[in-house]
Amino acid sequence: MTRVQEGSTQAGITRRRGLTGTLGRVGMIGAMVALGVPAVSTAADAPRRPNIVIILGDDLGYADMGSFGSEIRTPNLDALAANGTRFTNFYTHATCSPTRSMLLSGVDTHVNGLGNMDEWTAPNQLGVPGYEGHLNHRVATLPELLREAGYHTYMVGKWHLGKAPDLIPAARGFERDFSLLDGAGSYWDMTSFTALSPRSLFTEDGKYLRSLPSDYYATKTYTDKLIDFIDANRGDGKPFFAYVAHQAPHDPYHLPKDWRSRHVGEYDKGWDAVRQARLKRQIEMGILPKDTDLSERMWFIPDPIVLAPVARAMLGKKMELYAGMVENLDFHTGRLIEHLKEIGEYDNTVFIVFGDNGAEGTDLFAMIAGSPGTLNYLFAAKNWSNTHPNAWGDPGSYVAYGPMWAQVSMTPFSQYKGWVAEGGIRNALIVSGPVVKRPKGDINHGVMHVADLMPTLLEIAGATYPKTEGGQELPPLIGKSWGPVLAGKAESPRTEKDYLAWEIFGNHAVRQGDWKLRWQYKPLGKGAWELFDLRTDPGERKDLAAERPDKVKALLAVWDEYKKANNVILPSRSMFETLDDQLPPRTPVDPGYPPLIYKRQFVPPQDMLADPKP
């Protein structure tokens, strides 16, 4: 118990007082037993609580890892999958900071402060508790609770949950950090996107950085820093919790030269062919059922086979860069894993790998800098105009791969980040480590949610979620522990009655069992409720709302319950409110239509050819 007691002495470090530490200690033993951590007998063989490493890919798609059907080479992440379990029904939120807020608080976004993203808070949400645009102080954070439970708590990477001194990682429970406070930015330096916020903000151990290390490259530096943090406290016997919130592979696709050309020409075949290949592998692997259909190619995305080679090459090159970003992320994850093996910590480390939302299909750069004459346009002209394809990946270049490749990243699902179709909210999840007692390489289809991490990790750490903090009542957790699932004693933390719900930018949805009801802005949605049976139609191709009014009614009741319980205020303004005027009218996508652009030259029979008569 020595190590556990050492950990408990850390309880006074944070501002939390009262019940928390006690509850943590009381719950510790039972929780460890539940998760299969070896039982305590003597001081000599005291249980060593596992380290916890969360690898979060920013905008990493469901189908982007090799172990989820990708052709992108991710051997290190795949090795974690091979040693652990893959989860195929894991949900995040549709955008990044809401997901992160639930990951770190276990509480619904409309309660924890991310009822809308800070960048898009609507007029009718201003000043409303739960819509602060940052992780508010009415919630406890996972690192705070783990730190009190005796864990070292480290964070590297993107924070995006607040920039003020009382909101930065060091103020929210992280003992050590090297963090990008913004939602995105250059991977090479402190250049940000807008004229009024031209510099990205970084903190290191609670101090705002004036400059970055001389050899800074985001993914590399984050990994280096984390390894340093781990090594600095190595040997004191305390486990660590590391939140590795990589910026990669979020656009802009900045990456070192030797990572840019590992897939040259591979994506010239176009997005449809790559999607089909990924689906085939997903079915072969058992990620998806045999009869899974791809979601339809979105109507405004051209059929790649009618594009000229140069168009396919240039659009393909964007995907080449994205693949390089993912492979570079995998490489640096491999460095971390290798280091943990070298210092003897790997076998006692729980790894949790996932992306924070659907892949990005919206042109963020055009949204920010696409209007000539604006401050942001001129800012982009100076700082983000390195547009030549050979400069893609360099500082000053801004490449994002667009909706066509985002759909590939989200194979087989429909749509992408920002939307509550499956392509916006479902993600790949890998969990490995000593708490996973399922067969190695197992694939689980239970319905999981990012908010489950709070109860799950507290359980792994032997802590419990407190009812109050500083005399203030904490909101209830919305997640469910994965303990029984990881232990192989259950297939899902949820019953058919349990539900999940989402709302962001006015798009909203609820899932209960295999049924999903969703409302989205036109034209990606209908501006009306749509109903899908995810068991038979994960691609959300067929709206069953008209056929199953009973299901619509039942799920509407669930939605109302969720809305009321979490004070959901649908925004009066949305980033998607004018999208219906920006995209071409929605049409069905029928392969081979119109024949006009597919029909090849008619070749007459040779024996009927003739020269013109004089």
Added chain:
Amino acid sequence: MRRVALLRWIPAVLLALCALLPLTAEAQARYYWKSLDGANVVPFIFETLSGNANPADPAHTVVPGANVTGTLGVAGYTRMFSLFDRGAMAALIVPMGHISGEIRTPLTTTSQSANGFGDPMLEFDINVVGPRAQKNLADVVRYEPGFSLDVLTDLAFPIGQYSNTQPLNLGQNRWYGRLGLPVVWQLGPWVPGERTTIEALPALWWFANNTNYLEGQTLATDVLFQLDGHVTRDLTASLWVSLDILWYLGGTTAINGVAGDKLNNFGIGATAGYQITENLTLTAGYLMLVSSGSPNSLQMDRFTFSLLYGWHSLVEGARRLEESSKK
């Protein structure tokens, strides 16, 4: 997907197309950059030269005591194509212009001049080391030369203006040609505005005898080694500069078997290039030989201005469509 998004690469392609540079006996910087299969270039080069050798003669035969000035134009046509999947080009070069000079001896000073067309030259160049041919626009936008090595051959046809009464002529009245190995070595990124190259063209010139030199004498010239070297650097996406060096070695000329001095001359110069439009490029350069001061030593300096017009039917058509879509 809006149409404009798919077409916005056209300008980059056009920029690549216009990386077609002048054709002269002394290769200018960025001359051997490759472009799209089927691209065409028409150069017009204007040179003013002075020295003690016939500026139209690639053998650079020194005329002791001469003070020669020339105004030369070179027009031509170059076509890019692929051969065995390698980038290649063929060119026809036609020099023309006016040269004049005075030849001083201790007793007399004679003036000479010539005008008309020089000897047309056919040139063939093929890349042997480096990226494969750019057979479509996708290849063009992915192209980076890295380290590229070509094989170059030239053959001049002795049909230009010639008079056997004077050494200054635009035509040389003999066959001659060149075998060279153009090298382009990319340093750093291949991004307009950032490109840096080291380029070299080591070449051997050979010359047949002119058996009707100055009233029936025989002019023979040994093989001449010529090295052109350049360090080039973009200043902006459309403006570049080059530091140029030139070295002649060998090429001993004999008249009726009486040999003169072999050449061993070093020159230095600079060139600037500017992309005026997507089709049109202007270069201006100056080069001078470092002279020993001896009257038998080759002396030469040269201003060069060139205009190059490049086009490709595919790109021109795409541009027409793009322009019409804006109307």
